[in-house]
Structures are given as C-alpha cells and as structure tokens.
Amino acid sequence: MIFPTQYSMLSTEALKSYLEEAYGLNNLGCKLLIHNVSDTYLLAGVDDKYIFKLYRDSHRKLDEIKAEVELLNILKENGAKISYPVTDLKGGQIQSFNAAEGIRNGVLFSFAEGKPTHDYYDSRLQTIGREMAHIHNITADIELQNPRKVYDVRTTLIQPLEYIKSEFTELPEEYAWLQSTTEKVVEKIRHFDLSKFSYGYCHYDFLPHNFHFDEHDNITFFDFDFAGKGLLANDMMTFYVHFFFQVMLKKQSQEEADKNFQTFISAYRQVRAVSEEELAAIPYLGFAFWVFFLEFYQLHFEDWSNTFYNLRFKKERMGWIRNWVEWYCRF
Template identity: 50%
Template sequence: MEIFPTQYSTLSSKALNIKLQESYGLSHTTCRLLIRNVSDTYIIENAAEKYIFKIYRDAHRKLEEIKGEVELLTILFQRGARVSRPISDKSGEMLQVFNAAEGTRYGVLFAWAQGNVVYTMNDRQIETVGREMAVIHNITSAIELSYHRHTYSIETVIVNPLKILEPAFAGLEDDHAYLKQTAAEVMERYNQFDEGFSYGYCHFDFLPKNFHFDDAGDITFFDFDFVGKGLMAYDVTSFFIHYFLEFTYGKITEQEARDAFRTFVNSYRKVRPLSNEEIAAIPYLGFGFWVFYFGFQYENFDDWSNLFWGPKFMKDRVALIKKWMDTAHSLLPKFDIDAEIK
C-alpha cells in the first residue's frame, strides 16, 4: 500500500535506540522522546553515559543548515568553548539519515550538557555566563562557515515576520497596528546603529533554558538550532530578556534586574569589548527578537501543534512586547564610557 503523504512523523524510540546502538557502538541504552517541537529531541542513556539525539524537520532545517550547525559546534568545542559537542558514529559520520514517512530526516548525537537549568543565578554564575558568552563570540565573530546559515537583519527579524503574521491578526487590528507602527520606529533606530557593532554568528536564544550549570559551577551551552549571522548584541539582548521577564512576573525587583545584568556585562567585558552603544540598542534588538519568534510560532503552527496559539495568546504577546518597549530602557543599567573595553 502506498504511504499517505505525511507532514511530520515521530520516529519510534524503540527502533531509534536499536539504530543508534548499531551506529555508535552503544550498549544497554534506553531511548525516550523528550521534546517534539522545533525538532525532535530524544534522551539516550545507560548506567554510565547520557546523550541527546536531535532529529531535524526538513520544513525547518535543510541539510546545508544542519551541516552548518554541526560545523560551528565542532569549531567551538575544539577551541575551548563550553558547548555540547556533536559526536560522530563508528564510521566517522556526524549525521544519521532516516527514511521517514514524509521523506528524509537527519539526526545528530550530542554530548549531554552536565548539570541543570538555573533560572535564579548567583553572581558567580552570572559572571560565568558573561565570560563564556564572550569566549564564544570571540570565536564566532572571526570565522566563516563552509555551510550556509541564515542572516538576522531588519528584513528577517521584523519585515518578513510581520508579513507572515498579518493574516493571523484578523479581528485584532489595533494590536496589528501597534506592531506595525512600533516596527517603523524600531527600523529607523536600526538604521542609526553604529557601524562598529560586533557581527558574526550569534546563538539568538541565550536564555537560561539553553545552558546548564553543574555542581562545580561550570557551564555548558546547547541548542544552537537558530544560530545565524547577525549582531553579537542579539545574544546579549536575549540574556537581558531573561531579567526583563523575571522582573515583569514579579520574581525580582527592578534594581535586582539591573544589578544582575551589570554583573554580566562587566564579566563579558573582561574578555571581549561591548560598547555602550550596543547596550543602548538592546530595546530595539529585543523588539526584533520578539517579532521574529512570534512569526516563527505562527508559521510553524501545524508542525508544532501549538495548542496555545489563538487570539488570547496573540493579545498577550503583543501586550508583552508593549511592556518590553515601555520598560527595557529604564531597566537597563547605565555604564560609564571609561568602563568600556576599547
């Protein structure tokens, strides 16, 4: 019987476990699905070892992009960055190939990031994030990958997502009008950014959910799925967004948010320059961050099974963006020019 056209399959954990044991020479492992989302993530483990296996969706990441992510993480690991590295199989191959119902899907095995997510970080942990993010940026701003990764620009983070979102705002015209008006103001600011802003491959999602701290205080970054070429300040912005959210939801005070981010910046600057102009651009870069992921959530609604999506979610998200635009400037700490590294 001919296989009916399929949009997004879920591979069997049992069959995948057998396949990975054969490909990587593993034994006595179990395999379970952890997340079915942007990509499918499985945990592979036995009594002594633990891994993450990620299977990409063709609709989300083409082979060229997957190879780019693997290449970047391999370079980062080889140069001492604290990242979860991709692991080759017994034949030296990084990518596993699956003839799934919807067509070819690719998978990559990653080393387990030791430790756990920490949302309420102490000063030492914040300093570690700043230092190690700067280490990554020193590498990613000085390389050119062999494989294509997308670019974060005005068009890709604001213009295109707003076009994608437009049909979803039927009946929510006031919210849509706010986004369009704010986008015009933000894009004007983008055009005023200093040409000296640092540029390279950015993670674009440096929130605490994407790094672990172990018991010794060491950090491991992971989930580079959205890595692309853009301003390094996007990564600084995404980390600041964590403190904006903590403040917005009443978990910390305004002063605690400022102090934590100041600690991060001071640590980052011990390793790599970060200008006051780049910090001042965070409110506008953050608008792009929010709009980009807003568009992504809508565009991937079917494959992602976004049960949360609907008019309430959209209104709440626009309200959060308004809160960001109203709050981000005042929430940022002030830095003296003399504090900058030149």
C-alpha cells in the first residue's frame, strides 16, 4: 500500500523516456526547472527544446487544463506570438500520469526563445503593446468549451478577503485596513460603467517573467496558467505592476515609469481601442490583484508557499499594497 501522498515528484529519467516515445523525440535531456505550484521541466537536445508542465490536481483540474490548451490553440491559429501545446503522435496534447497521489496531467509546450528582461526601450514596449492587443482581439471574441476562472469583484476581493482572515490574526490592524480599503475599492469599481469595458479571456499575469525577447527582439508570451474570464484591462494592470516595482526599488522615477507605460498603451491602441476609463480602473484592479494573490499563497500553503508565506512576508507584502494604494488610488 502506498502511503497517502499530496505532491509527488516524477523521475526525470522516466519522464524523458515517456515523452520521447509519446512525441517521437530523440536524444533529449530532461531537467526539472521548477517544483512549486506545478512542476516545470526542460527537455533539450542539440537542436530542439521544449517545456513540459506537470500540473497538480489540487491546483488545476483536467477541465481547466483542457481550457488552457484550447485557448492556446486558438491563439496560435490566429498568429499570436505564444508558446503553444505540442501534439503527440496519437494526436493528443495532454498527458496523464498515475502518480503516487493519483492522476496528474501535463502538457508539452514549444520553447519560448530568448529570455526575460527589464530593459524596456521604446521598441520593446511597442512590441508588447501591439502583441497584447492582438491577443485581446482574439480572446474578446471567443467562448471556450471548458471552464476557466472568472476574475471579478467576488473572486478577487470579497472571497479572498474572507479566506485570508484566519492568517491575519497577528496583524489585526493590517487586516482592518484591508477590509476598509476593499470596501472603498469595490465601491470605486462599481462606479465604473463596466458594460463599456472590454471583456474576454485575460492572461492575468503579464509580468516580465512570462514573456521572452530573443536577440532580434522577437517576443514570445507563455505561462497562461492564470488565464481566465475578466476585464481585459487586468492585463494592462499586471504589466503596470512591473513599473510599480521599478519605482519602488528606485530603478525608475514615477515620471519615467508613466512615460514608458504610455508608450506601451499608445502601441496597444494602434491595434485595439482602450478607453481612458479602463485605464483609470487600473489602480483598483491592481489592489484586487494583490488581495487575490494573498488568497493564492494561503490556498497553496502546504504544497508551495510554506517556505516563505510567514509573518515577515505578510508584513512586507502589506507594505507594498499600502504603497500601491497611496500612490495610485483616489477615493
């Protein structure tokens, strides 16, 4: 009898053999890159590279994985510059493994050439803007057959705030501030005419670690793990989080950050319209983003965040959230 298990690690040698047979590949090495929310492996040979992502069932159910694969196939078919699912010799794109804790599912992805960077000169910002808008032109007009998470006031603010309450007993003043600020943000969001906002499938994590530029400044987006239905302004918001960090770490002035963000927005508008009201909502959607991730850290504490999600982390993160609100939100 196998003792009950909640998060196993598959053998890289066995995985390499399985994937080579399933996809008709040869002479590839297999290396574990990341073991946290899910497992990410690099399969690399002399000429070929792939990324294999192995999900945890407690994080992504099979229907959600099917939806991600469906979304990426649609994006690829419409010319979006993304890392896409690779089809195996039997015509499938999802692999299933009978692991110690039960069935785990995984997907082999094309390799995103290049590397992440924080060096955003104008042409790169313009590329990000145009290509994000192109993705939104696609995702605003589709309905996936399988379910993905919905990002709204309930799922990013009200529900997370209640869920994290038990973990803030040592920080009662901080939790009270989160409560009062959440009330203000919810009211602010509800005052926007959301019926005029663009809606569709957003990436919800458009930060620099999720896209690469190669040596010719070609871009590839990847890691659509958080993709779900919501306001498309959420993707502009998550990219703006990058500039928030740049200012907070004193790598840019606020003026420089805003100028760079405007360059990105101007390029986005060459491909897709975005209203001033949608841009005005970014600070409040950003607060929701921070609260959503506090819930995410707690939800996955046993399998991932236990190494860092402690009192010190919460105090630091609350400092960031307070900065965000003080700098950008107007009540």
